[in-house]
Amino acid sequence: MLDNKKTATLNVHGRTLELPVHSPTLGPDVIDIRKLYAEGDVFTYDPGFTSTASCESTITYIDGDEGVLLYRGYSIDDLAEKSHFLEVCYILLYGDLPTAEQLEDFETRVTHHTMLHEQMQYFFRGFRRDAHPMATMVGVVGAMSAFYHDSTDIGDPWQREVAAIRMIAKMPTIAAWAYKYSVGQPFVYPRNDLDYASNFLRMCFAVPAEDYEVNPILARAMDRIMTLHADHEQNASTSTVRLAGSSGANPFACIAAGIACLWGPAHGGANQACLEMLQEIGTVDRIPEFIRRAKDKDDPFRLMGFGHRVYKNFDPRAKVMKQSADEVLGLLGVENNETLQVAKELERIALEDDYFVSKKLYPNVDFYSGIILEAMGFPTSMFTPIFALSRTVGWISQWKEMIADPSQKIGRPRQLYVGPPHRPYIEVEDR
Ligand code: CMC
Numbered sequence: 001m002l003d004n005k006k007t008a009t010l011n012v013h014g015r016t017l018e019l020p021v022h023s024p025t026l027g028p029d030v031i032d033i034r035k036l037y038a039e040g041d042v043f044t045y046d047p048g049f050t051s052t053a054s055c056e057s058t059i060t061y062i063d064g065d066e067g068v069l070l071y072r073g074y075s076i077d078d079l080a081e082k083s084h085f086l087e088v089c090y091i092l093l094y095g096d097l098p099t100a101e102q103l104e105d106f107e108t109r110v111t112h113h114t115m116l117h118e119q120m121q122y123f124f125r126g127f128r129r130d131a132h133p134m135a136t137m138v139g140v141v142g143a144m145s146a147f148y149h150d151s152t153d154i155g156d157p158w159q160r161e162v163a164a165i166r167m168i169a170k171m172p173t174i175a176a177w178a179y180k181y182s183v184g185q186p187f188v189y190p191r192n193d194l195d196y197a198s199n200f201l202r203m204c205f206a207v208p209a210e211d212y213e214v215n216p217i218l219a220r221a222m223d224r225i226m227t228l229h230a231d232h233e234q235n236a237s238t239s240t241v242r243l244a245g246s247s248g249a250n251p252f253a254c255i256a257a258g259i260a261c262l263w264g265p266a267h268g269g270a271n272q273a274c275l276e277m278l279q280e281i282g283t284v285d286r287i288p289e290f291i292r293r294a295k296d297k298d299d300p301f302r303l304m305g306f307g308h309r310v311y312k313n314f315d316p317r318a319k320v321m322k323q324s325a326d327e328v329l330g331l332l333g334v335e336n337n338e339t340l341q342v343a344k345e346l347e348r349i350a351l352e353d354d355y356f357v358s359k360k361l362y363p364n365v366d367f368y369s370g371i372i373l374e375a376m377g378f379p380t381s382m383f384t385p386i387f388a389l390s391r392t393v394g395w396i397s398q399w400k401e402m403i404a405d406p407s408q409k410i411g412r413p414r415q416l417y418v419g420p421p422h423r424p425y426i427e428v429e430d431r
Contacts, residue, residue: 012040026061026070043414049234050309055242056405059092059397060233064310067362069317071231072096080320085226086110086196089168089393092231093400113169114190114199116177117147124181133178133385134263140174141167142256152250154403163251164396171389172196176203179382197223200389205377218376221328225369228317229387231394237262241395242402246411251399258395259388265304268366268391271383274305275339275370283338284345291346295355303350305367312360321368328372340371 006021008031017040020032030053033044046052061070069076072091079088090098090106098106123143127136144166145152151163177187180203188203198214201222206212232238240261244254262268281290293301308315325343329335347363350356370383378386402408 010036010040012042015040026063037414043416045416048309049239054234054239054411055402056407057233057398057401058095059401060231060394062233062310064308064312067311067313067316069232076228076316077320080224080227083227084195085223085230085390088227088230092393092397093164109165110169110196111192113166114173114192116170116173120147121177121187124177124187127181129182129184131178131182132381133175133182134259134269134381134388136178136181137174137385137388138256138259138263140178141171141259142253144170144252144256145250148252152252154245154248154250157404160251160400160403164400167251167255167396168393171392172200173203175382175385175389176200178385179204179378182381195219195223197226201376204382215331217331218328221324221372222376224320224324225372225386226390228320228365228369229390231391231397234398236264236267237391238395238398241399243411245399245402246408248410251396254399255392255395258391262388262391263384268384268387270304270364271366271370271373271387272380274366275374275380275383277304278339278342278346278371281342281346284342287342287346287349291349291353295353303346303356303361305364305370306350306356307359307361308364311362311364314362315364317365318363318367321365321372322363325368325371325375329375332375334375337371337375339374343368343371 006023006029007018008021010017010019017036019036022030022032024030037043044052059072061073062068071079071088072095074083074091074097079091083091086107087098087103089110090103120140120143123140124136127139148163148166151159151166153159173190180187186208188206188208190199190203194202194214198216198219201214201219202212234242237258241254241258244257245251249257265273277290281287290301290303293299294303294306325340326335329337329340347367350361355361369387370380373383373386374380
């Protein structure tokens with residue numbers, strides 16, 4: 001609930017405006033400018049939303065200076081160590097830790113929605129085999145509204161709930177099938193006796209010709225990757241989902257919009273770009289050359305997996321991910337993996353370099369995740385789809401929160417117009 005006890009005074013166009021100031025549970029105060037245009041005849045200008053809160057939310061909190069990430073108040077470190085992905089999904093969706101009974105019921109509901117409508121296979125088959133799995137995912141998820149008509153009425157809370165469960169349940173199947181299609185292998189159907197992460201690994205790596213045993217340590221690492229990516233408050237893809245949803249679009253269309261936004265290399269595409277960069281660096285002796293390029297204003301190259309709009313300290317997810325990378329590579333007996341050595345040395349050098357120190361650029365979640373995923377056997381093109389399937393619960397939780405918010409309006413930013421003023425049209429023969 002917003003309280004309006006504090007105000008900020010703004011003098012503009014010779015008028016003095018008293019603007020309400022709201023205090024959040026955590027984080028800086030927020031100046032409420034909703035009446036600014038009506039009362040002051042001005043807009044605010046904030047490209048990239050660097051200082052703008054776009055909504056009220058109870059889901060996720062980030063303290064970028066302290067390197068803190070909380071889902072519904074629970075720290076990411078506790079969740080990564082003690083919880084598991086489906087419990088995290090419950091927390092994000094419903095706000096609290098589930099009882100044992102609630103968790104069992106939730107897991108059963110998700111598990112029984114993992115299959116795709118059989119007709120959707122033909123949709124996959126319409127794509128070129130060499131399509132990027134993210135391209136396939138955007139298309140297939142967008143097409144879900146053509147298959148699940150009974151959960152597209154956003155005014156019906158029950159349908160919203162069913163859409164949320166369907167999306168969380170089906171996304172691993174969609175991501176795995178996008179992968180299977182790209183490598184020319186048969187689709188593997190989900191299995192209800194496996195946990196969420198194991199099921200996903202099996203759908204990616206099993207083939208009908210032989211038995212496949214899921215390695216429990218790899219399943220645990222996959223589950224942790226999913227937990228670490230589950231939500232991140234109003235990032236670009238989540239804001240895209242909210243903006244798409246604000247017009248009343250159905251949830252499948254909104255999540256497809258989120259996947260499209262996530263794909264970019266400044267956002268979810270960074271995990272693929274980061275591993276490709278580490279492989280391009282190749283050996284530790286080449287690191288200085290890449291550090292120099294990252295610092296060169298005339299070179300568009302950036303250190304992928306480094307820097308963050310909100311974190312001006314260690315990304316807490318990167319710390320867990322680094323530990324997980326050591327564990328997984330150790331388990332697989334490839335702890336001397338050259339890419340991991342390059343990553344560690346790159347991190348060490350960058351964290352001692354004045355450019356990165358002064359700009360507060362630290363490793364982010366994408367810096368180590370690709371190393372783990374590659375060691376598990378995933379091609380780089382699958383890294384961002386795995387981010388997308390993990391973030392789906394965050395997107396859908398934020399979308400549900402927005403739809404249920406009575407103050408929700410269509411998102412419609414204003415602009416600072418710098419184009420030509422009104423001018424006369426000139427007939428073509430007179431130009
Ligand atoms: N390498 C070199 N310089 C950098 C980097 C980097 N990775 N990131 C930021 N800078 C510099 C940038 O050039 C700028 O310098 P100056 O002030 O001299 O112009 C300064 O640091 C601030 O950068 P910015 O682009 O204004 O910051 P932003 O908040 O708009 O961008 C970011 C944040 C994540 C897009 C950016 O740090 C970046 O491009 N990082 C690499 C891509 C990446 O790893 N993205 C994943 C983010 S975490 C997961 C996710 O969100 O999906």
